[in-house]
Amino acid sequence: MATPYAVRSFRNIILALTIIGSLTTACKKSGGADDVDPRDQYVGTYEGGYQSVIRFGGAELKPETGTTTIAVTKSSNNKEIYIDIKGTRPYQVTAELNGNSFTVIDRTQDQIYVQGTTFTGQYSATGAFNEKQFAMSTTTETLQGGTVISRAESIMGVKK
Numbered sequence: 001m002a003t004p005y006a007v008r009s010f011r012n013i014i015l016a017l018t019i020i021g022s023l024t025t026a027c028k029k030s031g032g033a034d035d036v037d038p039r040d041q042y043v044g045t046y047e048g049g050y051q052s053v054i055r056f057g058g059a060e061l062k063p064e065t066g067t068t069t070i071a072v073t074k075s076s077n078n079k080e081i082y083i084d085i086k087g088t089r090p091y092q093v094t095a096e097l098n099g100n101s102f103t104v105i106d107r108t109q110d111q112i113y114v115q116g117t118t119f120t121g122q123y124s125a126t127g128a129f130n131e132k133q134f135a136m137s138t139t140t141e142t143l144q145g146g147t148v149i150s151r152a153e154s155i156m157g158v159k160k
Helices: 004-026
Strands: 044-056 064-074 080-086 091-098 101-104 109-114 117-130 133-144 147-159
Touching: 044 109, 044 133, 064 133, 064 147, 091 117, 109 133, 109 147, 117 147
Parallel strands: none
Antiparallel strands: 044 064, 044 147, 064 080, 080 091, 091 101, 101 117, 109 117, 117 133, 133 147
């Protein structure tokens, strides 16, 4: 038969192992399914406006302004979002997030309309989220017969 001291020591070891085991398994592990998706804070509808300026050679045409609605949703890729812009010239793009900034990744060309003529140019767009605000800048540029034709567009909105 075991001595009372041996039983007490064995009981203390079991108790200590049980406590240590419960503390280590109760802690949340990083990278698990419960992690917060950073895109969640940006998903939603933003109301705002846009300004578009076309430059034809050295001349700047009258800026176009208007209201717009921007819908931001999550993509199946965990670093990407979909941006759906409604307004005079509606379109959808996919952007890759880097912190609170983003870069459009699925569109490389866009069209510029000048006095009934359509020009296709190289397109790029970047933007950022700040608190409940959305801001995006786009540029489309082409060279036609030695003349540079470009459109710069600013789109801004506030989350509803």
